[in-house]
Every structure is written in structure tokens, then in C-alpha cells.
Amino acid sequence: MIYRNVELHNVQQIEETADGVRLCRVPEHVRMSLNESAKMNRAYNTCGCELRFNLIGEEARIVLRKEPGKTVTKHGLAEVYFGPFQAAYPTTPAAVSSDGTEIVIRYPGNLEELKQLAKLQQLPFDPALVRVILPYEWIYKLVGIEGEVAPPGPEQTPELRYLSYGSSITHGGDAARPTGTYAMRTAQRLGADLINMGFAGSAHMDEAVAEYIASRDDWSFATLEMGINVFRFWEPELFERKVNRFLSVIAGSEPNRPIVCTDLFYCIYDIQENPKIGVFRDIVRTAVQKLERPNVHYIPGTELLTSAQELSADLIHPSAAGHELIAERLSVRIVNVLEPQYFPKIKRTV
Numbered sequence: 001m002i003y004r005n006v007e008l009h010n011v012q013q014i015e016e017t018a019d020g021v022r023l024c025r026v027p028e029h030v031r032m033s034l035n036e037s038a039k040m041n042r043a044y045n046t047c048g049c050e051l052r053f054n055l056i057g058e059e060a061r062i063v064l065r066k067e068p069g070k071t072v073t074k075h076g077l078a079e080v081y082f083g084p085f086q087a088a089y090p091t092t093p094a095a096v097s098s099d100g101t102e103i104v105i106r107y108p109g110n111l112e113e114l115k116q117l118a119k120l121q122q123l124p125f126d127p128a129l130v131r132v133i134l135p136y137e138w139i140y141k142l143v144g145i146e147g148e149v150a151p152p153g154p155e156q157t158p159e160l161r162y163l164s165y166g167s168s169i170t171h172g173g174d175a176a177r178p179t180g181t182y183a184m185r186t187a188q189r190l191g192a193d194l195i196n197m198g199f200a201g202s203a204h205m206d207e208a209v210a211e212y213i214a215s216r217d218d219w220s221f222a223t224l225e226m227g228i229n230v231f232r233f234w235e236p237e238l239f240e241r242k243v244n245r246f247l248s249v250i251a252g253s254e255p256n257r258p259i260v261c262t263d264l265f266y267c268i269y270d271i272q273e274n275p276k277i278g279v280f281r282d283i284v285r286t287a288v289q290k291l292e293r294p295n296v297h298y299i300p301g302t303e304l305l306t307s308a309q310e311l312s313a314d315l316i317h318p319s320a321a322g323h324e325l326i327a328e329r330l331s332v333r334i335v336n337v338l339e340p341q342y343f344p345k346i347k348r349t350v
Contacts, residue, residue, distance in 0.1 A: 003142075005149050009050040009131075010195055020065050020141030023049055023134075025197065026212060033208035038199045047171045048183065048196025052157075053149040055107055060147030063131055065100040076135025080105060083125035083156070084188075087180075091261035093177060096135055100143055105130055112235050124191040125293055126156035130246040133179055136172035137200075150280035162192040165209070166225030170267060171198030174317040179296075180310055182318065184328030186223075190334065194220055203229045205246035214253030221258040221338065223330070224250070225301075227263050227280045228316070236276070240283045248285050251296050258338045260295045261288050265326070268315035296336045304329050315340055 001008045008023060012030075015022040024031060024043050031043045075095040080087040080103065080233055087108070096101045099282060107128075108114065114127035124132070129152050131239055134140050164170050164183040174183035179185070187194035197213065199272070205226060214220065226243055234242075263284040269277040281300060288298040306317065312320035319325060 002151050007052040007151050008147055009052050009128060010048045020143040022141055028214045030208050034206050035202055035204045037202035042199040042202045043145050044139045045138045046134035047198050048194050049134045051132040052152050055130060056117050056150055057148035059104055060149050062103045063144035064096045064097050064099055065141045065143050066098045067141060068098050076138060076140060078135055079133040079178055081131040083118060083127035083129045084123040085127055089161055096140060102255045124158040129156045134183060136178050143165060155291045158191055158193045160192040161195060162187045163195040163219035163222040165196060165197040167203040167229045168200030169317055170225050171200040174312040174319060175323045176320040180320055180323055182323040182326035186323060186331050189327060189331040201229055205242040210246045210249035215249050223260045225262050226284055228257050231280060235280045243283055243287045249292060251291055251293050254296060257295060260299060260334060262299045262304060263301045265301040271308060
């Protein structure tokens with residue numbers, strides 16, 4: 001979506017409000033069909049959302065505001081990148097508050113050198129592309145854009161596009177920064193552009209989400225993380241019906257698009273030896289097997305996050321180091337399980 005010559009990446013609709021533009025990651029008809037938490041809050045969370053543009057003038061000024069509410073943190077962190085390169089520390093990260101935060105962006109003095117490096121090393125983004133990566137954990141509004149800017153060209157971003165669906169863990173919970181989420185780091189390792197469809201606390205495998213993901217023709221491969229948000233209040237029978245339907249809809253959209261499914265990462269329920277967790281994992285594994293589709297693969301969550309040392313203190317969410325380890329293991333597995341022809345233009349660091 002283009003808004004005032006800026007691409008709103010991973011945004012499908014906007015809402016003009018008195019104190020800024022609210023960004024939503026799904027179209028309105030999809031949002032209205034989601035479970036209550038996803039519909040009213042999580043669809044608006046800006047995980048994986050970016051403001052992308054080229055500077056025409058000397059500088060641009062972006063104003064962001066955190067929406068008040070029962071937030072986990074007082075401030076969120078926004079990051080600025082020039083293509084694949086993180087901006088220098090006077091610029092990034094920027095703490096975004098409910099009072100509003102202005103981010104002033106100028107090209108670095110060595111932009112031509114960065115362009116040469118990106119071309120030489122086949123990096124996936126053009127360094128001339130400014131990327132303001134929004135905080136992941138709450139609702140952030142775009143208040144203002146000042147300066148002469150132009151939207152990205154198609155050659156400035158990767159052709160390979162990775163869609164990630166899941167819980168607050170996919171959303172980014174307890175990552176130290178927006179680019180530190182396992183989904184973002186997996187995309188970076190694979191040279192892909194990320195479409196983050198994480199729904200914190202509300203990844204209920206909604207039919208509307210399955211149909212929406214299936215209808216999109218702009219993703220190359222996907223990962224689906226399922227189970228943790230419904231573990232405490234769904235019985236296995238309901239979970240099984242939901243998973244089977246969710247997978248059949250998405251997998252049936254295009255038989256050649258790879259899909260990697262996983263279940264609950266190692267967490268407190270493993271530590272407590274809760275027998276239900278094994279049942280839930282078997283449901284996901286069996287659902288993938290029953291599909292009998294060569295493009296749909298299963299990786300146990302316990303092979304991506306393996307120990308308590310990789311968790312934060314709540315024993316549910318990965319620590320910052322845990323996110324990095326998931327990305328490291330997941331990207332290697334994706335490369336190993338998928339046919340090479342799915343990645344004709346891949347530039348990866350795994």
C-alpha cells in the first residue's frame with residue numbers, strides 16, 4: 001500500500017484517526033471475521049510492518065505514536081535501515097512513546113559504497129531504500145511524514161517472500177528489537193522479504209485467516225506455528241478440527257508453494273510434563289501426514305527451541321537469544337527440506 005509516496009509494507013488498510021493513521025495488517029472484511037482479540041487489537045499490531053521510501057530531498061521526518069492501552073512496555077522500539085544495512089546508532093533504534101516520537105532520516109555519507117557492497121555480495125535490499133521498521137508488540141500510529149520522498153521500485157526488494165503465521169512468539173514476543181524476532185531473522189538469513197501474520201494471544205487458526213493466506217499470491221513459502229494460544233482452553237478434538245481445516249485451506253491454494261508447519265515450542269508445559277502437550281504435537285504432525293502433499297512439511301517445535309535456557313522468565317516466550325536460535329535452526333531446515341527449484345534467486349547466510 002502506498003500512502004503519501006511511502007510504501008506501508010505488511011499493511012492492508014489504514015484508518016485515519018484524530019491522532020494519526022492506524023495501520024491494519026489484514027483487509028477489513030478479514031478483520032471482522034477474526035476472533036475478538038485478533039479483530040479488535042492484534043490485527044492492528046505493527047509486527048513486521050515497515051515504512052519504505054527513497055529520499056529525494058536531503059532528509060525525511062517521520063512521526064510515530066504508540067496507542068495508549070494495556071501495553072507490555074512503556075515505549076516500543078522502531079529501527080531504521082538503509083536496505084540491508086542498519087543505520088548508525090544516533091538514528092536507530094528510536095523509542096516510540098504515546099506522546100509521539102520524531103525520527104529524522106538522512107542518507108549516510110557512504111551510500112555509494114553501500115550500494116557497491118550490496119551489488120557485489122548480492123544482498124537482497126537496495127541500500128537506497130529507507131526502511132523504518134515499526135515496533136512489534138502493540139499498536140503504533142503514523143502521525144506525520146515530512147520531506148520529499150518516492151516509493152520503492154520493484155527491483156529494490158527481494159523477489160523471495162516469506163509469510164509467517166503464529167502466536168505472540170511469531171509476532172515477536174520478548175525479542176529485543178523488531179529485527180530480532182525469529183520470523184524477521186529467518187527472512188534475513190534466507191534473503192527473503194517478510195510478511196508477518198503473527199497474532200499475539202489470538203492465533204486461533206481462524207477460517208478467515210486461512211482463506212486470506214490462501215488467497216494471497218505474493219508469498220513464496222510460509223511457516224505456520226500452531227497450538228500455544230489455545231492450549232489451555234481448547235480440548236484436543238477442537239484443536240484437531242481447526243488444524244485440519246486450517247492446513248487444508250492454505251495447502252490447497254497452490255500445490256507448489258512450500259509450507260512448513262510447527263507446533264508448540266519447548267515451554268513450561270514440557271517442564272511440567274503436561275501430557276496434553278504431546279497430544280497437541282501429535283495432532284499437528286498427523287494433520288501434515290494426512291494431507292499427503294509434498295509441499296507441506298512438519299518440524300517439531302522442540303527441534304527449534306530445545307531447552308529452558310532459550311526461554312525468557314515466563315517460560316513461554318523465547319528469550320532474545322532463543323529467537324536467534326529458532327531462526328538459525330528453522331532457516332537451515334527450510335533449505336534442507338524444500339526443493340532447490342523453489343529458491344532460484346536465494347541469497348542466504350545459513
